[in-house]
Amino acid sequence: MLDKLEMFIAVAREEHFGRAAVGLGITQPTLSAGIKQLEDQLGVQLIFRGSRYGGLTPEGQNALEWARRIVGDARQLKEEMRFKRHGLAGQLRIAVIPTALTWAAKLSAQFSRKHPRVRMTLLSHASSEILSMIEDFSVDAGISYLDNEPVGKFSTAPLYREHYMLVCRSDAPMAARDRVGWHDLDGEKLCLLTPDMQNRRIINQHFLAAGVTPRAGIESNSTVVLIANVEDGDWMTVLPADMARFLCAGKPLCMIPVGDAEAHKTVGLVAPWREPHTPVLKALLTEAGRVSDLSR
Amino acid sequence: MLDKLEMFIAVAREEHFGRAAVGLGITQPTLSAGIKQLEDQLGVQLIFRGSRYGGLTPEGQNALEWARRIVGDARQLKEEMRFKRHGLAGQLRIAVIPTALTWAAKLSAQFSRKHPRVRMTLLSHASSEILSMIEDFSVDAGISYLDNEPVGKFSTAPLYREHYMLVCRSDAPMAARDRVGWHDLDGEKLCLLTPDMQNRRIINQHFLAAGVTPRAGIESNSTVVLIANVEDGDWMTVLPADMARFLCAGKPLCMIPVGDAEAHKTVGLVAPWREPHTPVLKALLTEAGRVSDLSR
DNA sequence: GGGTTCGATAGGGAAAACCGATCATGCTCG
DNA sequence: CGAGCATGATCGGTTTTCCCTATCGAACCC
Numbered sequence: 001m002l003d004k005l006e007m008f009i010a011v012a013r014e015e016h017f018g019r020a021a022v023g024l025g026i027t028q029p030t031l032s033a034g035i036k037q038l039e040d041q042l043g044v045q046l047i048f049r050g051s052r053y054g055g056l057t058p059e060g061q062n063a064l065e066w067a068r069r070i071v072g073d074a075r076q077l078k079e080e081m082r083f084k085r086h087g088l089a090g091q092l093r094i095a096v097i098p099t100a101l102t103w104a105a106k107l108s109a110q111f112s113r114k115h116p117r118v119r120m121t122l123l124s125h126a127s128s129e130i131l132s133m134i135e136d137f138s139v140d141a142g143i144s145y146l147d148n149e150p151v152g153k154f155s156t157a158p159l160y161r162e163h164y165m166l167v168c169r170s171d172a173p174m175a176a177r178d179r180v181g182w183h184d185l186d187g188e189k190l191c192l193l194t195p196d197m198q199n200r201r202i203i204n205q206h207f208l209a210a211g212v213t214p215r216a217g218i219e220s221n222s223t224v225v226l227i228a229n230v231e232d233g234d235w236m237t238v239l240p241a242d243m244a245r246f247l248c249a250g251k252p253l254c255m256i257p258v259g260d261a262e263a264h265k266t267v268g269l270v271a272p273w274r275e276p277h278t279p280v281l282k283a284l285l286t287e288a289g290r291v292s293d294l295s296r
Numbered sequence: 297m298l299d300k301l302e303m304f305i306a307v308a309r310e311e312h313f314g315r316a317a318v319g320l321g322i323t324q325p326t327l328s329a330g331i332k333q334l335e336d337q338l339g340v341q342l343i344f345r346g347s348r349y350g351g352l353t354p355e356g357q358n359a360l361e362w363a364r365r366i367v368g369d370a371r372q373l374k375e376e377m378r379f380k381r382h383g384l385a386g387q388l389r390i391a392v393i394p395t396a397l398t399w400a401a402k403l404s405a406q407f408s409r410k411h412p413r414v415r416m417t418l419l420s421h422a423s424s425e426i427l428s429m430i431e432d433f434s435v436d437a438g439i440s441y442l443d444n445e446p447v448g449k450f451s452t453a454p455l456y457r458e459h460y461m462l463v464c465r466s467d468a469p470m471a472a473r474d475r476v477g478w479h480d481l482d483g484e485k486l487c488l489l490t491p492d493m494q495n496r497r498i499i500n501q502h503f504l505a506a507g508v509t510p511r512a513g514i515e516s517n518s519t520v521v522l523i524a525n526v527e528d529g530d531w532m533t534v535l536p537a538d539m540a541r542f543l544c545a546g547k548p549l550c551m552i553p554v555g556d557a558e559a560h561k562t563v564g565l566v567a568p569w570r571e572p573h574t575p576v577l578k579a580l581l582t583e584a585g586r587v588s589d590l591s592r
Numbered sequence: 593g594g595g596t597t598c599g600a601t602a603g604g605g606a607a608a609a610c611c612g613a614t615c616a617t618g619c620t621c622g
Numbered sequence: 623c624g625a626g627c628a629t630g631a632t633c634g635g636t637t638t639t640c641c642c643t644a645t646c647g648a649a650c651c652c
Binding site for chain 2: 042070081
């Protein structure tokens with residue numbers, strides 16, 4: 001039954017029987033049989049399908065929530081028992097929004113020093129993906145924006161607030177200033193993240209509030225590309241302070257604070273809400289509180 | 297895995313492999329193998345045992361809580377899916393303290409009228425047993441004292457407050473009075489419930505507070521015995537109002553309120569805490585609120 | 593010290609789980 | 623409009639797991 005629920009969760013995640021099957025390390029016929037068996041056991045159809053995956057039925061939606069809770073609790077049981085044997089050990093997978101990668105590294109370094117037997121995996125993902133990755137057990141925790149997320153099913157620990165820096169060459173006209181407003185960037189040549197990334201959308205909102213329509217001449221989903229363009233051409237970009245500091249190190253680039261110090265998005269750790277947490281997660285949340293900029 | 301957890305819960309409840317096995321409808325060797333397999337899977341010993349059940353290990357205690365949560369959620373998943381198919385139907389088992397049996401009947405009658413397809417089972421049990429019966433799924437809900445119970449893992453709905461009545465023959469000396477104090481009963485011939493029942497302990501507390509040491513000449517664990525003795529001999533007894541009213545009907549007996557109207561124990565419905573509740577339980581809790589004496 | 597209770601172990605038969613191969617359907621693209 | 627492809631269901635056979643009966647050995651109880 002438990003394995004059937006895992007199958008169900010996998011299919012709901014992948015929206016595809018074949019992919020879900022390889023993800024589970026079983027064959028597709030086995031998976032099909034498992035789902036059918038689960039449906040028989042519960043007496044309701046869970047998945048619409050005729051020659052192709054067709055989404056969850058309403059009952060399926062409902063059952064999915066229970067399945068996640070049950071499977072999650074079962075994993076936690078195992079995790080907790082392993083903790084009793086081996087102490088803090090095992091793997092910890094964390095999905096991180098790209099602009100928080102430097103902070104994530106800071107956290108993971110600190111955590112690894114304290115708990116050397118825990119192997120950590122940091123994955124860069126869009127903030128829109130992170131919550132669902134937590135929900136269906138693709139990762140154990142995430143680092144993302146805390147402000148606009150549904151807070152119900154997650155535990156959170158704030159890490160820092162995003163402050164934006166304008167990055168330009170040292171010989172650029174702006175380089176002399178020690179602070180610029182969003183409106184000052186009207187008409188400037190900017191290279192920015194692609195609009196599918198939340199960081200870009202946040203920056204867009206700032207521009208909008210300042211009555212400026214940003215003209216991004218170069219777009220990329222990689223912060224490295226942005227900085228490289230700034231360095232090579234006469235472009236400028238806007239990045240969170242830490243990321244900017246990290247990428248600019250040793251290069252002839254200037255960082256200038258943008259906008260006023262207020263109203264910045266909070267970035268923090270997001271973990272599945274569960275009472276109590278696994279030992280590792282508890283340790284991670286504790287560590288996040290310690291490393292955090294925010295006195296909370 | 298889920299069935300192994302059920303086995304584990306059963307053994308923890310029965311504290312005996314053989315009994316647990318028959319309760320589960322399997323043989324003892326199967327059960328033994330199941331437990332061992334669960335222990336292997338979790339990598340920890342759960343139960344002390346050498347030729348005989350020896351209690352849970354600390355890890356076992358911990359695992360038991362998770363097992364209950366997981367199995368409970370799994371049952372709820374099934375229950376919810378069945379509800380989606382058939383509406384409110386199935387079985388509802390309720391454990392009731394003896395002195396609340398008349399109230400339980402009132403509740404069950406009302407509930408059955410509204411939801412005729414739900415079969416109800418009412419079991420008389422001591423209040424000390426009821427919570428653990430709920431925890432290990434022997435019953436779906438209970439009716440018991442709400443005041444001194446750990447409230448954390450249970451949902452409750454108050455039904456009524458216990459008011460005590462002195463019951464005596466119409467020709468007894470006390471019969472004329474319209475109210476008596478606990479101290480007035482000093483030295484009187486009383487027949488009461490046995491001291492292992494919480495109702496008796498509550499009455500004892502009242503006596504103690506009034507500086508009276510009760511002399512119960514006849515004790516029984518059956519309220520019927522108490523009333524029969526009052527009717528036949530020159531005994532008196534003390535019972536909750538509703539139960540007294542029910543048992544005295546049509547007999548030449550008097551009921552006289554005992555003590556002042558304050559500080560009486562609250563009796564109510566107790567259900568396993570779960571978010572959300574099963575449809576049946578939700579309906580039952582609603583019904584309890586409707587039938588209740590207490591305007592809450 | 594014989595009888596009893598309780599859980600572990602051994603062995604065999606039934607059930608199931610799983611896989612590879614194949615089929616049926618619906619979609620895409622030339 | 624037809625060939626090719628993608629996707630999930632179905633089938634047959636093999637392997638694994640499950641569960642029962644029978645039995646054993648230790649602890650317990652007069």
